[in-house]
Amino acid sequence: MTQIGDSGPVAVLLNPSAGRGRHRDALPGVLERLRATGREVTVLPAGSVDEALASCRGAVASGVSALVAVGGDGTIHLGLQAVAGTGIPFGVVPAGTGNDFVVELGLPDEPVAAAAAVTRALDGGSIRKVDLGRLTDAGGNVRWFGAVLAAGFDAIVSERANRMRFPRGPRRYDVAIVAEMLRLRPRRYTMVLDGVEHQLDAVLVAVGNTARYGGGMRITPDADPTDGLLDVVVGGRLGRVAFARIKPHVYQGTHVGHPLVTTYRAATVELRAEGIVSYVDGERAFPLPVTATSAPGALTLLA
Incomplete structure (x- = not known):
């Protein structure tokens, strides 16, 4: 595990309809926890898949200190397209039904607990590197x-x-x-x-x-x-x-x-x-x- 020191803004890709909306009520609390770090938190425009992907890539290119995906496996997958290979830290708050990737990484699979873990990582500047698959x-x-x-x-x-x-x-x-x-x-x-x-x-x-x-x-x-x-x-x-x-x-x-x-x-x-x-x-x-x-x-x- 290594450290990050950047205290810059955090971009959030948010999908309130993930998991058929069953975690919708928890999402304001997730954002509140992230803002409690003292960092600027920006929720990215995501009216469509293309807009969400463009928003994530734009945020990464602008130099955010982290990108956090809040949603199901599809939302997380979109976020990966923007951060893969960039070194920009990626946080995951699962709100879907499967949450396969999150479980396999040993991360919390409940939104509030996951948001707390992401917040601790931001406060402590802690990251770890994991592999991805690259499909061509x-x-x-x-x-x-x-x-x-x-x-x-x-x-x-x-x-x-x-x-x-x-x-x-x-x-x-x-x-x-x-x-x-x-x-x-x-x-x-x-x-x-x-x-x-x-x-x-x-x-x-x-x-x-x-x-x-x-x-x-x-x-x-x-x-x-x-x-x-x-x-x-x-x-x-x-x-x-x-x-x-x-x-x-x-x-x-x-x-x-x-x-x-x-x-x-x-x-x-x-x-x-x-x-x-x-x-x-x-x-x-x-x-x-x-x-x-x-x-x-x-x-x-x-x-």
Whole structure:
């Protein structure tokens, strides 16, 4: 753990609708705690995803002493795009439903407790460095991720759910899962791990900087965001019955013991397959082919 001495302004990316608004009443108290540090606190304009991202990047470019994201995994993901690799300290106050990245970093998953922890870190000037994943598409576009890159069944389900107009809310994902289970089939992947090529058929491919995604599923259970490596989990030629049986084990991370599940570890992971759009931290990213690279210490975390 190292120290920061800057007492300059703090920018806050705030999403009051995170977690379907269940922590909305706590948000004024969060801002009050941050202001109690004596620093200027600015809530960034965030009327849309594009505006939120531009606001975060503008704040970082202006030289704020820290950026604090208050919201769910999507809000945190947006903040990462602005602070990754800059050295600007990043604070996290989770107010979503999954909070996967926060839990894996050992941070408080309740807003008031998290705000108190961020405030102590600001007052004490304490930070620690953790790794991020850096995702690049064929055109050179970059997306940073803190938790997991999905490039198999779960990404396909998310893509279907995002196209659906009915039903609304979480039920869309339930319907999308059923629909894609009926269509389940292994797909041919080319995977290159630190320059070594693998040809494989798989229904599930996940690349983790941390262990969890999807609200508690430990898909890459041994991933460590301080080791400079990415963990890869591949579910091979699993049929519908075997896949349905293995899914519940993901919450404990014991699915990796199945004979058709293979694990790898690499600093750089290249993935190629037809008809797959990747998702990172639950957000839509790039169509394959993509390259994921571990970026050691790319995140400066207030902790």
